[in-house]
Amino acid sequence: RSQGLAEFEEALDRLARAPATAHFISRKLAVYWMSDSPPPALVERMVQTFAHSDGDIAATLRTLFTAPEFARAADRKFKDPMRYVVSSVRLAYDGRVILNAGPMINWLARMGEPLYGHQTPDGYPMTEADWASPGQMETRFEVARAIGSGSAGLFRTEGPQPMQRPAFPQLANALSYEAMAQTLGPATRQALAQAASPQEWNTLLLSSPEFMNR
Known part of the structure; x- marks a missing residue:
C-alpha cells in the first residue's frame, strides 16, 4: 500500500x-x-x-x-560563462540597475550555458576544458567589446520614451579595478598601456587572461 x-x-x-x-x-x-x-x-x-x-x-x-x-591551492579557477558575464557587467556598471537583461541572456545561450537550460540534474560542467574552446573565447571577446564600448544595450528600454543608456564604462577609474590591478601580469599591463582609447582599454581588460579567472 x-x-x-x-x-x-x-x-x-x-x-x-x-x-x-x-x-x-x-x-x-x-x-x-x-x-x-x-x-x-x-x-x-x-x-x-x-x-x-x-x-x-x-x-x-x-x-x-x-x-x-x-x-x-593556486588562486586560479576559470570562469564559466555565467560568472564571466555577470562579473564583467558588475565591474563595468557596479551600482547601476540593468534595465535590459536580454543581451546577457543571449550571451549565455551563445556560450552554451543558457539560463535554466540544462536538461539533466547534474548541472553545467565547471572545468576550464568545458568552457575554453576557440569558439567560446571568441564569444567572450565579443562580449568584452560590447560591454567595454557601451554598446551592449543593457540600458536600452522599449516604448515610446526609451531611457537613455549611459556612456561606456570607465573601468580604469573603477574602485574595483584598483584591487584587480595588482593581479595583472606584465603582458596585460603592456597591452593596456598601448590601448588607443578608453573603449579599447575596457575591452582588453575584460578579455585579459587574468579576468577569465576568478
Whole structure:
C-alpha cells in the first residue's frame, strides 16, 4: 500500500545517504571552490564528513575550506560563462540597475550555458576544458567589446520614451579595478598601456587572461 508523501521522502533519504551521493556532491563542491582536479584524499575526507553529518553541506564545506590542500591551492579557477558575464557587467556598471537583461541572456545561450537550460540534474560542467574552446573565447571577446564600448544595450528600454543608456564604462577609474590591478601580469599591463582609447582599454581588460579567472 502506498504511503504517499512519506514514501517519497523515504526515497529521497535513501538517495541522500547513498555513498555515491556523498562522493558526487563532495567532488562537485571541491571542483567549484578549489580546482578542476581536487586532491582525491581531500575529496574522501569531505565524503566522510558528508556521511557522518547526515548530508550537512556547511560541515562538508568546512572540511574543504580548512584543509591544508585548500590553503596551498593556486588562486586560479576559470570562469564559466555565467560568472564571466555577470562579473564583467558588475565591474563595468557596479551600482547601476540593468534595465535590459536580454543581451546577457543571449550571451549565455551563445556560450552554451543558457539560463535554466540544462536538461539533466547534474548541472553545467565547471572545468576550464568545458568552457575554453576557440569558439567560446571568441564569444567572450565579443562580449568584452560590447560591454567595454557601451554598446551592449543593457540600458536600452522599449516604448515610446526609451531611457537613455549611459556612456561606456570607465573601468580604469573603477574602485574595483584598483584591487584587480595588482593581479595583472606584465603582458596585460603592456597591452593596456598601448590601448588607443578608453573603449579599447575596457575591452582588453575584460578579455585579459587574468579576468577569465576568478
